[in-house]
Amino acid sequence: MGKKRVTLADVARLAGLSQTAASMILTGRPDTRLSAEAHARVHAAAAELGYRPNLAARALRTDKTRTIAFISDVVATTRFANGLIRGTLAAADEAGHVVLLLETGGEPAREVQAIEAALDRQVDGFIFAAMRAREVFVPALPAASRVVMLNATSRQHPVSVLPDEFEAGRAAIRLLDSAGIRDGLALIGHNPVVEQGYFRSETVSRRLAGIRAEMERLNMAFVVEESCWNWEATHGYELVKGLLDRRAPIKALLCLNDRLAFGAYQALGEAGLKIPADIPVISFDNDELAADLRPGLTTFALPHERMGQEAVRLLLAPEIEPFEHLIPMTQVLRESLSNIGDG
Amino acid sequence: MGKKRVTLADVARLAGLSQTAASMILTGRPDTRLSAEAHARVHAAAAELGYRPNLAARALRTDKTRTIAFISDVVATTRFANGLIRGTLAAADEAGHVVLLLETGGEPAREVQAIEAALDRQVDGFIFAAMRAREVFVPALPAASRVVMLNATSRQHPVSVLPDEFEAGRAAIRLLDSAGIRDGLALIGHNPVVEQGYFRSETVSRRLAGIRAEMERLNMAFVVEESCWNWEATHGYELVKGLLDRRAPIKALLCLNDRLAFGAYQALGEAGLKIPADIPVISFDNDELAADLRPGLTTFALPHERMGQEAVRLLLAPEIEPFEHLIPMTQVLRESLSNIGDG
DNA sequence: CGCAGTTGCTAAAAGGATTTAGCAGATGAT
DNA sequence: ATCATCTGCTAAATCCTTTTAGCAACTGCG
Numbered sequence: 001m002g003k004k005r006v007t008l009a010d011v012a013r014l015a016g017l018s019q020t021a022a023s024m025i026l027t028g029r030p031d032t033r034l035s036a037e038a039h040a041r042v043h044a045a046a047a048e049l050g051y052r053p054n055l056a057a058r059a060l061r062t063d064k065t066r067t068i069a070f071i072s073d074v075v076a077t078t079r080f081a082n083g084l085i086r087g088t089l090a091a092a093d094e095a096g097h098v099v100l101l102l103e104t105g106g107e108p109a110r111e112v113q114a115i116e117a118a119l120d121r122q123v124d125g126f127i128f129a130a131m132r133a134r135e136v137f138v139p140a141l142p143a144a145s146r147v148v149m150l151n152a153t154s155r156q157h158p159v160s161v162l163p164d165e166f167e168a169g170r171a172a173i174r175l176l177d178s179a180g181i182r183d184g185l186a187l188i189g190h191n192p193v194v195e196q197g198y199f200r201s202e203t204v205s206r207r208l209a210g211i212r213a214e215m216e217r218l219n220m221a222f223v224v225e226e227s228c229w230n231w232e233a234t235h236g237y238e239l240v241k242g243l244l245d246r247r248a249p250i251k252a253l254l255c256l257n258d259r260l261a262f263g264a265y266q267a268l269g270e271a272g273l274k275i276p277a278d279i280p281v282i283s284f285d286n287d288e289l290a291a292d293l294r295p296g297l298t299t300f301a302l303p304h305e306r307m308g309q310e311a312v313r314l315l316l317a318p319e320i321e322p323f324e325h326l327i328p329m330t331q332v333l334r335e336s337l338s339n340i341g342d343g
Numbered sequence: 344m345g346k347k348r349v350t351l352a353d354v355a356r357l358a359g360l361s362q363t364a365a366s367m368i369l370t371g372r373p374d375t376r377l378s379a380e381a382h383a384r385v386h387a388a389a390a391e392l393g394y395r396p397n398l399a400a401r402a403l404r405t406d407k408t409r410t411i412a413f414i415s416d417v418v419a420t421t422r423f424a425n426g427l428i429r430g431t432l433a434a435a436d437e438a439g440h441v442v443l444l445l446e447t448g449g450e451p452a453r454e455v456q457a458i459e460a461a462l463d464r465q466v467d468g469f470i471f472a473a474m475r476a477r478e479v480f481v482p483a484l485p486a487a488s489r490v491v492m493l494n495a496t497s498r499q500h501p502v503s504v505l506p507d508e509f510e511a512g513r514a515a516i517r518l519l520d521s522a523g524i525r526d527g528l529a530l531i532g533h534n535p536v537v538e539q540g541y542f543r544s545e546t547v548s549r550r551l552a553g554i555r556a557e558m559e560r561l562n563m564a565f566v567v568e569e570s571c572w573n574w575e576a577t578h579g580y581e582l583v584k585g586l587l588d589r590r591a592p593i594k595a596l597l598c599l600n601d602r603l604a605f606g607a608y609q610a611l612g613e614a615g616l617k618i619p620a621d622i623p624v625i626s627f628d629n630d631e632l633a634a635d636l637r638p639g640l641t642t643f644a645l646p647h648e649r650m651g652q653e654a655v656r657l658l659l660a661p662e663i664e665p666f667e668h669l670i671p672m673t674q675v676l677r678e679s680l681s682n683i684g685d686g
Numbered sequence: 687c688g689c690a691g692t693t694g695c696t697a698a699a700a701g702g703a704t705t706t707a708g709c710a711g712a713t714g715a716t
Numbered sequence: 717a718t719c720a721t722c723t724g725c726t727a728a729a730t731c732c733t734t735t736t737a738g739c740a741a742c743t744g745c746g
Contacts, residue, residue, distance in 0.1 A: 007732060018696045023734060033693055055463045056402035057732035060701050065399070067464070070444075075429055079422050079631065086418055089446045093453075098460050101413075101444040103432045110436075117441050120398045121410070233635035259635065266637045269612050288422065289632065292576035292602065294609045350702055361726045366704060376724055400702035403731045 014045040069118035072129040073106040087308020125315040158322035168300040168329035169210020184251025191227035236263020258287035296334030357388035412461035415472040416449040430651020501665035511643040511672035512553020527594025534570035579606020601630035639677025
C-alpha cells in the first residue's frame with residue numbers, strides 16, 4: 001500500500017505533463033490553451049490515483065478554503081438553532097463548502113477569540129447568528145471579510161437575513177378576521193402600556209407592529225392585552241388562568257409564541273374549555289411543540305432552515321446585496337383554528 | 344497601514360534572530376538550547392507585531408490543524424443534537440480546537456463525502472454522532488485517524504460515549520419503589536411480546552434491560568405494557584387513552600420517553616385524572632418539554648452536554664481508551680412524582 | 687523570407703510555517 | 717596542545733499548490 005498521499009506531482013508524472021498543466025486542468029481554468037488530449041490524460045491520471053488536492057497547500061497559495069465560519073451567541077438553549085444550522089449546512093454542502101461552528105455565549109471576549117480562530121483558518125466568510133434577533137456587536141474584522149448577519153442585524157454589516165415578522169403579524173390578524181373572529185380577542189405576551197419604554201428584540205417589535213397595523217386597517221381591537229417578559233409556557237399558563245379567573249370576556253387567543261400558547265392550552269384545559277370550539281388559539285414560531293399539542297396549534301413558522309440557506313447564498317454570491325433579506329413566515333394550519341367552522 | 348499579514352520571518356527579523364529560532368521558541372519546543380534572552384526577544388517581537396501563525400502553512404508542514412470533525416447523521420430533527428454539539432464545542436474550545444460540523448443525513452454516499460471533506464482539511468480527529476444511538480457504519484478511514492463514536496457504537500471504532508441507560512432504567516424502578524409504587528404500574532412504549540424479534544437502538548435496549556433487571560430484583564411486575572414504535576406524543580396519548588377507555592387498573596405510568604409522557608398527560612387530563620395525585624408519571628430524556636409540562640415531569644436526563652465534552656476529551660487524550668464510556672443519567676425530580684406523599 | 691501572433695506547454699517562484707543538518711566558538715579532559 | 721563535547725544559533729530543505737513569465741515550434745501574412 002502506498003501510504004503516502006497522492007500529490008499533484010504524481011498526477012502530472014503519470015499523465016506525462018508538467019505540474020503546471022495538471023494544476024490548470026484540474027482547477028478548470030478557463031482560457032488555458034492545453035489540448036483536449038492533455039485534459040483527458042490528466043483527468044484520467046487523477047482518477048486512477050484517486051488524487052485529492054491538499055487544501056492546506058491550496059489555501060496557503062490562494063487564501064481560499066471553501067470554509068465558512070458560523071459564529072453564534074448560543075447554540076445551546078434554543079431549539080431554534082437547529083433550523084438555522086441545518087439550512088446553513090445544507091446550502092454550504094451544496095456549494096461545496098464546509099462549516100466551522102463557533103459559539104461565543106454572547107461574550108465579547110469569546111467573540112474576538114472565535115473570530116481569530118476563524119481568521120487563522122482563513123475562512124472565506126462569516127455568518128453571525130443570534131438566537132434571538134438583536135443588534136449584534138461584531139468586533140473588528142479585516143476589511144475584505146465577507147459577512148452575513150443571520151437572525152440579527154449589525155450597523156457595520158448591512159447584509160442580513162431575517163424572518164418577515166411584520167407580514168406574519170398581519171397574516172395572523174387576517175387569518176383571525178377571515179375566520180370571523182373580530183372581537184373577544186386576547187393578546188398574550190405584550191401590553192404596550194405596561195412595556196412602554198422597554199425595547200424587545202427587533203423581530204419581536206416587527207411582529208407586534210404587523211399585528212397592530214393590520215388590526216388598525218381592519219378596525220379591530222384586542223379586548224385585553226397581557227404582558228410578560230419571557231415568553232415561556234408557565235407565563236402563558238398564568239396569564240390565561242388569570243384572565244379566566246377574573247372572567248375576562250375572551251373568545252379567542254392570539255399568543256405571541258408557541259410556548260405561551262402551550263401554557264394557554266394548559267390553563268384552558270384545566271378550566272374545561274375546548275380548543276377551538278370554545279376558544280380558538282393561534283400563535284407564532286412553529287416550535288416542535290406545536291404539532292404535538294392537542295389539538296394541533298395553528299401558527300406562523302419561523303423559516304429558520306430557509307434563513308440559513310439564504311445566508312449562505314448571500315455569503316457566496318458574486319455581488320454583495322447590502323440590505324435586509326426577509327424570509328416569509330409560512331402559515332401552518334392545524335386544528336386550533338382551522339376547525340372553527342365546526343363548533 | 345501594513346495590509347500584509349505578519350509572518351514568522353517578520354518576527355524573527357524584529358527579534359534579530361533566525362526564523363528557526365523564532366519558530367522553535369513560539370511553538371514551545373522543549374529541549375532547544377536557545378537562551379532565555381532569545382526567548383524574551385522573540386516573544387516580545389511576536390506580541391509587538393501581533394503575530395498569528397498561518398495555520399494553513401503549519402498544517403501543510405505538520406498535518407495538524409487543531410480542528411476536529413463532528414459528523415452526525417441528523418442535526419435537524421432532533422433537539423438532542425443541541426446538547427451534544429454544545430458540549431463538544433465547549434470542550435473543543437477549552438482545548439484550543441475548533442469544530443467542523445458535517446451532516447450526512449445517514450446516507451452512506453454523503454458520509455463518504457463528509458469524511459473526504461474533513462480529510463481534505465486535515466482534521467485531527469473525527470467524532471461520529473448519531474442522534475439515535477445505533478450501530479453506525481463508518482466508511483474506511485486512514486489507519487491513523489483518531490475516532491470517537493458519540494451516542495453511537497461501531498465495530499471498527501471502539502472508543503464510544505454513551506448515556507448509562509441501564510443504570511437509569513434501574514434508577515427509575517428504584518425511584519418508583521421508594522415512592523411506594525409497587526403495583527398498578529404501566530409501561531408505555533414497549534411490550535416484549537409484541538416487539539419480539541425487532542431490534543431497537545442499542546441504548547433503548549439497555550434502558551429496558553435496566554428497568555427489567557431492577558424489577559426482577561425487587562420482584563415487581565408491570566400490570567400492563569403498551570407497545571409503540573415511534574415514541575411520539577400522539578402515541579403516548581393514544582396508548583394511555585386506550586388504557587383508560589378499557590379501564591385498565593393502572594396506578595402509575597412509566598413512560599419510555601418524555602414525548603410519550605406528554606401524550607400521556609394529555610390523555611390523563613382529558614379523563615380528568617390528576618398527576619400525581621391520581622396517577623404519578625415518570626419518564627426518560629429530560630426533553631425541554633419536561634420542565635414546561637404541568638405538573639413538571641420527573642425524568643432521567645440524557646447527559647448530552649457531558650457526552651459531547653467527554654467525546655472531545657477522549658479524542659484528544661494522549662492515550663486511546665478503547666471501550667465504552669458511560670455517562671450517568673441524572674434524575675430530575677419534578678412534581679409528577681415527587682409530590683406523591685401529598686395526595 | 688521575415689516578422690508577428692498563436693499554440694501548447696514548462697521552469698521556477700511564491701506562499702509561511704517546521705525541521706534537518708550543521709557551523710563556530712567555548713569548555714573540559716587528557 | 718589536541719580532541720571531544722557542549723552551547724547557541726542558522727541555512728536550507730520541505731510540505732503541496734497556484735501562478736508568473738516565457739520558451740519552442742508552428743501558422744499566416746505581406
